[in-house]
Structure formats: C-alpha cells, structure tokens
Amino acid sequence: SLRFVAADGQTQYGPTTHGAEILELLSKNMANKDASNNATTWWSPSVNGDALFVVLDFPDKLAVKETLFAITRISHLEFTAKDLALMPYSSGTCNIDTVCESAYAYDAAAVAQIRFQSDGYTYTCSGTLLNNAAEDGKAYFLTAHHCVNTQTQASTIESQWFMQAQVCQAPSVTIDPRYTIVTGGADLLFSAQTTDTSLLRLRGTLPIDVIYSGWDATGPAAISTPVANIHHPSGDIKKISLGSISSYQNCSDEGAGYFQCLTATGTTGNYIDVTLNSGTTEPGSSGSGLIRS
Numbered sequence: 001s002l003r004f005v006a007a008d009g010q011t012q013y014g015p016t017t018h019g020a021e022i023l024e025l026l027s028k029n030m031a032n033k034d035a036s037n038n039a040t041t042w043w044s045p046s047v048n049g050d051a052l053f054v055v056l057d058f059p060d061k062l063a064v065k066e067t068l069f070a071i072t073r074i075s076h077l078e079f080t081a082k083d084l085a086l087m088p089y090s091s092g093t094c095n096i097d098t099v100c101e102s103a104y105a106y107d108a109a110a111v112a113q114i115r116f117q118s119d120g121y122t123y124t125c126s127g128t129l130l131n132n133a134a135e136d137g138k139a140y141f142l143t144a145h146h147c148v149n150t151q152t153q154a155s156t157i158e159s160q161w162f163m164q165a166q167v168c169q170a171p172s173v174t175i176d177p178r179y180t181i182v183t184g185g186a187d188l189l190f191s192a193q194t195t196d197t198s199l200l201r202l203r204g205t206l207p208i209d210v211i212y213s214g215w216d217a218t219g220p221a222a223i224s225t226p227v228a229n230i231h232h233p234s235g236d237i238k239k240i241s242l243g244s245i246s247s248y249q250n251c252s253d254e255g256a257g258y259f260q261c262l263t264a265t266g267t268t269g270n271y272i273d274v275t276l277n278s279g280t281t282e283p284g285s286s287g288s289g290l291i292r293s
Contacts (some may be wrong), residue, residue: 001016001017001018001020001056001057002016002019002054002055002057003055004018004020004044004045004047004052004054004055004056005053005055006048006052006053007050007051007052007053007228008048009053013044013046013047013048013052014044014045014183015184015204016057017184018218019117021184022042025155025185026040026042026155026287028037028151028155029070029151029152031151031152031153031203032150032152032188034150035150037072038117038119038120038152038203039152040149042155042202043075043155045157045158045181045183046077046080046115046158046181048080048118054096056069063136068158069292072200073120073161075117075120075121075122082163082179084265088102090234090235090237091209091233091234091235091236091282091284092234092282093199093238094278094279095236095241095279096169096231096241096283097165097169097238097239098164098165098169098230098239098280099164099165099167100168100169101228101239104291106211107213107228107230107291108164108230108240109162109209109210109211110128110129110130110211110212111127111128111129111230111231111288112127112129112159112163112210113125113159113160113163113232113235113238113284114127114141114143114147114157114158114159114160114287115157115158115160116154116156116158117153118153118175119128123147124145124232124235124285124286125144125284125286126143126157126231126232126284127141127143127144127147127200127288127289128141128230128287129141129206129212130142130199130212130215131212132212136282137212139203139206140189140199140200140201140203141200141201141202141270142197142198142199142287143198143200143286144196144197144198144287145192145195145196145197145198146196146286147198148186148188148198148287149193149198150191151187151188152222153188154185154186154187155185157185157186157202158181158182158183159179159181159182159202159206160179160182160183161180161181161182161206161207161210162178162179162180162209162236163175163176163232163237164176164237164238165237167256178209180206180207180209182202182204183204183206184204184261185204185281186198186202186203187200187201187203187205193253194252194270196271200288213291219266219267220269221245221266221272222245222266223245223246223247224244224245224246225244225245225292225293226242226243226244226293227242227243227244227274227290227291227292227293228240228243228293229243229274229279229281229285229290229291230288230289230290231284231288232284232288233280233283233284234282235284239279239282240292241276241278241279241281242276242277242279243274243276243277243278245272245274246274247263247269247275248263248265248271248272249261249271250262250263250268250269250270250271251270253270270272274290274291
C-alpha cells in the first residue's frame with residue numbers, strides 16, 4: 001500500500017491506496033487504447049508544503065525486492081485550491097457567492113470543482129453530481145468533454161466539495177466547514193465532442209451532505225425559461241450566475257478554439273444559448289450544469 005505523509009510525520013494526504021487499486025486504474029487506462037506514458041502513471045492526491053514522506057508498506061520482504069517504484073513527474077502548484085479560493089478576487093468581482101441565493105442551496109450541494117492531470121499539467125473544471133432512476137447513490141458526475149475526455153484523465157481526478165463561502169459576499173471569506181477533498185479518480189462512462197459532454201462515475205467516498213441533482217429528459221425547456229449556473233470560476237469558491245434561455249444553437253468545433261454555431265430549435269440544437277443577467281462564467285466554470293429555476 002502507498003501513503004503520503006506531511007513533513008510533520010502525522011498528517012496524511014488522502015486515504016491509504018493499495019497496490020491493487022493502482023493497478024486497476026492503470027489497467028483501465030491502457031484498456032482504453034492509451035499506450036502513452038500518461039496511461040501508466042498514477043498520480044498521488046494533492047499534497048501541501050515543500051517536503052513529504054512517501055510511505056510504501058509491503059506485506060513481506062520478498063515484495064520489496066520485486067517492486068519497482070519511481071517518481072517520474074511532479075506538478076507544482078503555487079497555491080492549494082483552498083488558498084486560491086480565499087484570495088480576494090480570484091475570479092471577477094461580478095461573480096456572486098452561491099450562499100447569496102439561498103433558494104439554490106440544494107442545487108449547490110450537487111456541484112464540485114474537479115482537479116485533474118493531462119500530459120503532466122494540472123487543470124480545474126466544474127461538474128454536477130447526478131441522480132439516477134434507481135436512486136442508489138452511485139456517484140454519476142456530469143462535466144465537459146473539453147475538460148475530461150479520456151480514461152487516463154479521469155483516473156487522476158480529485159473532487160472538492162463545499163468549497164464555498166459561509167457568508168454572502170463577505171470581505172473576508174470563511175470556507176464552509178463541510179469542505180472535503182475526495183480522491184481516487186473516476187471511471188469515464190461517456191464522452192461526446194458534439195455536445196461537449198462527459199459522464200463520469202467518481203471513485204472514493206463522497207461527503208454525506210452532497211445532493212444528487214435531478215434531471216428531466218422529456219423535452220427541451222422553452223425559450224425565456226429562467227436558469228442558473230453554479231460553478232467554480234478561475235478556481236474560486238462556488239459562484240452562481242442567473243439568466244434565461246435565449247435560443248438553441250447547432251454548433252460544431254472547427255478547431256483552434258473556434259466554434260461555428262447556427263440557430264436551431266430545441267429538438268435539433270446541441271447547445272443552449274443563455275443570456276445572463278447576473279454573474280458570469282470564466283475558465284474553471286466549464287463542465288457546470290444548467291439548472292432550470
């Protein structure tokens with residue numbers, strides 16, 4: 001098994017991970033036709049500070065001789081996600097704390113920030129925990145295709161829950177005491193570039209206060225329907241944007257970050273065009289769901 005312990009010798013980052021769990025994730029990566037070094041690299045939980053202990057526990061002396069271990073990559077982050085969120089104006093000043101809109105408290109409890117690795121770089125996006133018809137607590141998580149679209153990326157995910165303010169627009173932010181980091185990666189179940197959608201099943205144990213968001217596939221919402229978007233702009237604490245559906249669009253990715261969109265109907269369009277009347281979105285907001293008010 002593998003553990004990551006702070007320089008104080010006491011604080012452990014993430015749960016103890018057994019070798020079988022690591023091999024299972026790496027096997028999933030390679031089974032999805034990824035032969036790159038990324039697929040055979042297992043990423044630790046995020047750790048704080050300039051020094052730590054990497055602790056390997058072996059069942060017997062023979063296992064020590066048969067085990068090959070190497071630290072091949074390090075992603076150095078200048079700030080922890082929590083530190084970044086506590087900085088003044090990590091995102092634009094027009095963003096609104098979710099706690100300011102109490103009617104969306106349950107919806108906000110379904111939204112998390114995800115951090116993941118891609119080609120050795122660390123990225124953040126947002127996403128929404130979804131319910132299912134069986135209501136069995138499986139951690140289905142909806143995010144964007146342009147965030148996570150391979151099993152190798154999904155295997156590196158850690159999710160951050162309740163990274164949100166306790167008081168509306170306070171000058172000094174206090175983070176919700178339920179703030180929790182969940183490690184262990186995720187299984188990629190579906191990904192489509194045409195709708196910029198990825199569906200994951202998160203591994204690890206989620207906090208008990210999370211909410212599984214409902215959804216409705218019976219038909220498109222009408223134009224002018226009020227909607228909300230709960231997200232983590234620029235890695236900031238959870239924010240909310242409010243607006244309404246202005247049109248449906250049929251969009252295609254032309255490459256180099258360029259999309260071509262044509263006006264469509266609710267049944268033929270693959271994107272929803274929303275006009276915001278409060279708040280905004282930024283890098284890091286990607287993957288967050290649209291909530292019908």
